[in-house]
Amino acid sequence: MERKQQHYEGLNEQEIHDSRQQHGTNVLTPPAQTPLWKRFATKFSDPLIVILLVAGLLSVGISCYEYFGMHEGYSVFFEPVGIFVAILLATGLSFFFEERANKAFSILNQVNDDEPVEVIRDGNTTRIAKRDVVVGDVVLLDTGAEVPADGVLLESVGLSVDESSLTGEPMCWKSTHENDFDPDATFPTNHVMRGTKVMEGHGVFRVERVGDATENGRVFVASQIDNSVKTPLTEQLERLGRVITLLSYSFAALILVGRTAMFFTNFSFEWVHFVQYFLDTIMIGVTLIVVAVPEGLPMAVTLSLAYSMRRMLKTNNLVRKMHACETMGATTVICTDKTGTLTRNQMRVHEMKANTTDETMRALFMEGIAVNSTASLDFSRPENPTVLGNPTEGALLLWLHEQGMDYREIRESAEVLGEITFSTENKYMATLVRSALVPGKTILYIKGATDIIRNFCSPVTNTSWDEIMNQLLAWQNQAMRTLGFASRIVDDSTDTSHGKESLEKIITGEPRFVFQGIVAISDPVRPEVPAAVEECIKAGIQIKIVTGDTPGTAREIGRQVGLWNESDNEKNIITGPQFESLTDDELENRVFDLKIIARARPMDKKRLVETLQRKAQVVAVTGDGTNDAPALKAAHVGLSMGDGTSVAKEASDITIVDNSFSSIGRAVMWGRSLYLNIQRFILFQMMVNVVACLIVLTGAFIGTQSPLTVTQMLWVNLIMDTFAAMALASLPPSESVMNNKPRNRHEFIITRAMTLQITIIGGIFYIILMAFFHLMEHADITSLSAILHPNFTPHKEITPYELSLFFTLFVMLQFWNMFNARAYASKQSALSFKQCKGFGLILLLILLGQIMIVELGGEMFSVTPLHPIDWLILTVATSPVLLIGEIIRFIKRKL
Structure with missing residues (x-):
């Protein structure tokens, strides 16, 4: 094959040296790696973890006071230890699953800088490593070769280049003749770009840009920019954390002021007594703060995300970043490329x-x-x-x-x-x-x-x-x-x-x-794509196609997948040059009308994503090429394709292993179901904590001993909640969530319906418990079988046996209510265990755990064993909590 129609000298040694000094080497700057300890430390920035840390430190202080000042037993340290165990479990699990996903994510950005390249130097044709190419080099191209740098063609014979990794175009004709130049081409017809591949023909080009200065390099560098966009779940948990902090500290301050006023009203002032009373009041306030903080919530979120990561892999979604599981459920816009995502990328x-x-x-x-x-x-x-x-x-x-x-x-x-x-x-x-x-x-x-x-x-x-x-x-x-x-x-x-x-x-x-x-x-549309697009549109998600193809091709693909219809017109489609010419204000005014961006350049998709984010949209981006990397990185969720470029995969949060757009719909379903599971857990745990706080608060003001001890609260607030987190986090996804519109990312995670349930049911539980406590104060109860004929006594005294009854009543009310929490936002029966056998197993563990603590806990948990008949009566007497819930759900189904 004849190589050249003219002679090229190329660069000499001095020119090579000068070029390298001036323009740098032909190597892409690798992203800086965050040290392992820093990656672990970031897990402690979660707002709820911060609250837990503060509560834990306060609890340590109170426990030290009780142990050294009041000479109580070592059991006073159980609660702070339990809180820090909860912190380590939540942060440790999150860190473990993300690191394991990173290891499983084996295809990272790898650029073969030692690949041989044929160049002309000092008048001779020679081979050098790709990394050694410099600006000014004359490079020879043959069929199958990868273009090592950006440059202008000197010769072109039947040359066509696959630019799909940059523009989505699998075949671009290249020529040095002006008559052949395509004014609408994404890149000039007489230019070749790094990372593209010669499909046929041969040519000669002079290098103009190397390394990070190339179009491929600019895209790669942009994809490494760490975007600080907060996920919807992060924003909502931060808001929940602020609300919990405000309420708990307000209640603690109320206790401090109220009990101090009570002291001056009921007691003569003596410094020693006042200091003792004041320290006791502070301890009660701190206990209330510790009770109010939902220790199990970080665990529930982590377990839900980790469970979803594992299950989503079975639906061909390899999740690399844990938050992406839930964020997919809040997605309002999906910006997708065409080639390889909507189509097969196979002619x-x-x-x-x-x-x-x-x-x-x-x-x-x-x-x-x-x-x-x-x-x-x-x-x-x-x-x-x-x-x-x-x-x-x-x-x-x-x-x-x-x-x-x-x-x-x-x-x-x-x-x-x-x-x-x-x-x-x-x-x-x-x-x-x-x-x-x-x-x-x-x-x-x-x-x-x-x-x-x-x-x-x-x-x-x-x-x-x-x-x-x-x-x-x-x-x-x-x-x-x-x-x-x-x-x-x-x-x-x-x-x-x-x-x-x-x-x-x-x-x-x-x-x-x-x-x-x-x-x-x-390039045929993937057979499953039209149905998947329809599913997403019905779920209230906008879809926008961003492609390097011509407007005609892009519009036709849009029609075939069900995105473009007869009512659409020119306001719904735009080309890359037109898109670039729009000001930010003009783009913001038009962005919701756009369905297709044709002849798009790599940074167009990133600008589109950022504009949508400014309009309060939750954006997911799909792509398989190097050109998609900046947008994948900037989006709330980046989804790369399994056979996409390594740069795209590195920039993404989720990899669609089977390249199927339908897997994106499955990811949305998982995300929405996951968020619903987190809401179910919050509903359950907040009900537990609200009732517990009201009991502590009441005890503080009426001057009686707290019906629930610190160690009992440890069981209620940590172990039971952890089991509840496991039970509610492992609930399977429901396809019915795809019938809903995307949630408002700014809405509070505790909805109005949840607030109503917490208020009404929590209030009922509080009244039942305090009525039982009042009965125990004025009657000598030795067995629940005789509770209908109580033996009233003139003095207030609560025995350890009665406290064990109260503790078990509290837990059993919450035990049955967990069924209702599981069925929240669902009209199905809470007794249906299809596809969630683990829920029943965990409930059994909670029940057995409660029996073991009461029967064997002794002094550590301030309990004494109950009679078998007491267990039976408490179980049956509290079961209407579930039965009433089932009746309400049955009526809703019928209506």
Whole structure:
């Protein structure tokens, strides 16, 4: 193959050195790695963890006072230890699962900087490592080579480049002739870009940018910018943390003021007594703060996220960053690329129309497809052969394969005598062969633009040119590539010794070619995409296509997937240059109308994402190319494709392993269900904590001993809540959540309905418990079987046995209420354990744990064993909590 039409000297040693000093090396700057300890430390920035740390430190102080000042037992340290165990469990689990996901995320950004590149230096052709390429180098390109840097073409012979990793375009024609320049091309026709791949032809270019200065490098650097966009869940938990902090400290201050006033009202002032009383009051206030803080919430969030990460992998969603699980549920806009996400990124024959029914002519048609081609197929996986070379020509070979024909046998049986490669000048390619189908005959096959080929053909039979051109126009309106085929038998006396020149004379001479047929080739939409798009739209999620393709192609793909409809017009589509010319204000006013951005450049999608975020949208971005990386990084959730570039995967939060857009819908369903599970846990735990706080508060003001001891509260606030977190976090997703609109990211995580339930049910529980406590104060209860005939006594005294009854009543009320929490926002029965057997197991563990603590806890938990009849009565007496909930849900189902 002839390399050059002219001589190039290239750079000398001094020029190489000077260029490297001035422009740097051809290496992408790797992202800075955060140390392991810093990654772990960030887990302690969670607002609820901060509150827990403060509560833990206060609890340590009070425990030290009780142990050293009041000479109480070592059990006073159980609560602070329990709080710090809760902190370590929550932070440790979160850190463990994220680090494990990072290890599982094996495909990171790896650039092979040692790949050999052919360059001309000092007048000689030589090979150097990609990292050693400098600005000014003259680089030679062959079919299959990856472009090592950005530059301008000096020569181009039949050159086409796959720019899909930057623009989404799998085939871009390159030329040095101004007449061939495409003014609408994303990158100039006479430029090649780093990271793109030569699909066919060859060329020579001069390097203009290397390393981070290349378009690929700019995209890579932009993708490494750490975006500080807060997730919706983070914002809502921060708000919840502020509310809990305000309420708990307000109640603690109320206790301090109220009890101090009580002291001066009921006691004579003595400094010693006042200090003792004041310290006791502070201890009560701190206990209330500790009780109010939901220790189990960070654990519930972490367990829910970790459980979802594991289960989502089974639905082909590899979650790398834990928060992405929930954020997908709040997504309001999905910005998606076209190639490889909505489409297969594999050219395929859509329809083939042969212009003959004669078997011999059809056989010649197939021989022409096999021999008049520069592509080939890789059969290393026979069930799924892949294309090597031009994807359009590869689609024709795949069509032959589907017809049961082996193109290799056809190609090997025909002797190639000459060929003309495709170029933008002639718009066709031709191959002269000694045919195996017509022994002793030489046949010239030609394929290309039908409007060009028809000029070389005889009048068609069985149809008309008008019908053929109308069919081609219909295909082209559907964004398909079209080709025409023709052939002619060449007389053996014809002179073919002058190669391309001889073949061109044959093509334009007599006799004329026989027109064989036409074909439509497209990158087909993935079959599952239309249904997945419809699901997302019904779920209230906007979808926007951002692609480097032409407006016509992008609009047609939008139509095929169900995004573009007859009511849409020019305000719903825009090109990259038009998009770039919009001011920020103009874009914000138009952004919700846009459905498609065509001819988009890499930074256009990132700007779109940032504009949507300024409009209070939760944005997810899908992409598989290097060009998608900045947007993937900037989005609330970045979703890369399993066969995408490593740069895209590194920038993403979730990798769609099977490349299916339908997996995105599954991720949204999981995210919404996960958020609902977190709400269910908050509903349950806040009800527990509100009732406990009211009991502590009441005890502080009426001057009696607290009905619940510190160690009992440890069980209620930590262990029981941890079990509840496991039970409610492991609930399976519900498809019904896809019928709802995306939630408002600014709404409080505790909804009005939840507040109503907490207030009403919590109030009922409080009244029941305080009534029982009041009964115990004035009656000597030795067994619940005799509670209908209490033995009233004149003095107030509560026995350890009565406190054990009160503690168990409190837990059993919450035990049954966990069923109601599980059924929150669902009309289904709470007794349905389908797909969530773990819920029943955890409930059993809670019940057995309560029995063990009461029967064996003794002095540590301030309890004494209960009679078996007491357990039975308490269980049955508290069960209406569930029964009433079931009746209400039954009525809702009927209504």
